[in-house]
Amino acid sequence: MIKDKNYINIYKWMIEDLNLSGTDVIVYAMIYGFKDKEFKGTVSYIQQWTGVSKNTLYKVLKSLVDKGLLTKREIYKKGNKFCTYKIKETDTNFIKQYVLGKYSKTYTIEQMLEYKRFSNKEINYIKTLKYKKFLNTPYWKIISKHIKDNADNHCALCNSTKQLNVHHRTYEHHGDELHHINDIVCICKQCHQKVHNIKK
Ligand SMILES: [Zn+2]
Numbered sequence: 001m002i003k004d005k006n007y008i009n010i011y012k013w014m015i016e017d018l019n020l021s022g023t024d025v026i027v028y029a030m031i032y033g034f035k036d037k038e039f040k041g042t043v044s045y046i047q048q049w050t051g052v053s054k055n056t057l058y059k060v061l062k063s064l065v066d067k068g069l070l071t072k073r074e075i076y077k078k079g080n081k082f083c084t085y086k087i088k089e090t091d092t093n094f095i096k097q098y099v100l101g102k103y104s105k106t107y108t109i110e111q112m113l114e115y116k117r118f119s120n121k122e123i124n125y126i127k128t129l130k131y132k133k134f135l136n137t138p139y140w141k142i143i144s145k146h147i148k149d150n151a152d153n154h155c156a157l158c159n160s161t162k163q164l165n166v167h168h169r170t171y172e173h174h175g176d177e178l179h180h181i182n183d184i185v186c187i188c189k190q191c192h193q194k195v196h197n198i199k200k
């Protein structure tokens with residue numbers, strides 16, 4: 001049953017980037033709004049919103065799975081088989097949410113790691129960002145916070161707790177820092193300047 005306070009958020013990127021329209025975009029947006037971005041319920045709820053037959057609804061779900069936008073899982077409960085459909089994060093989704101933070105949702109490093117190993121497309125996207133812009137991405141903020149937390153907010157070189165910076169020991173994996181956390185260290189501003197002066 002649809003309650004008075006129920007609503008669906010249809011984002012512009014669902015239409016523009018995923019090329020969805022009509023019933024497809026409504027169904028996608030509904031599942032996107034469910035807990036864990038997963039649809040486990042009965043189809044009648046979605047039917048109430050979309051006004052389509054069960055048959056059509058299954059066709060829509062199948063086409064979203066075929067397009068790589070949903071993952072279908074088969075579950076057995078008390079001997080009965082039923083299916084769940086979960087949103088599959090796309091590269092575009094990922095870049096906009098995690099890297100650009102366009103949809104103003106921030107994630108923990110665990111959630112980012114859960115996502116998957118970055119594709120080259122994603123790594124290259126991060127690499128092409130101007131460095132100043134990169135430093136302002138939610139992606140980098142999440143990583144640098146994690147590095148500082150892990151270091152218990154102490155400089156790795158002199159143990160100071162003041163003016164802490166996060167320094168790349170190497171830029172070899174720039175764009176995929178997430179999977180090369182050891183490339184990054186927490187050091188204080190003074191030590192940071194020294195490190196860079198020696199390198200020059
Ligand atoms: Zn540095």
Ligand SMILES: [Zn+2]
Nearest residue numbers: 155158188191
């Ligand atoms: Zn220091």
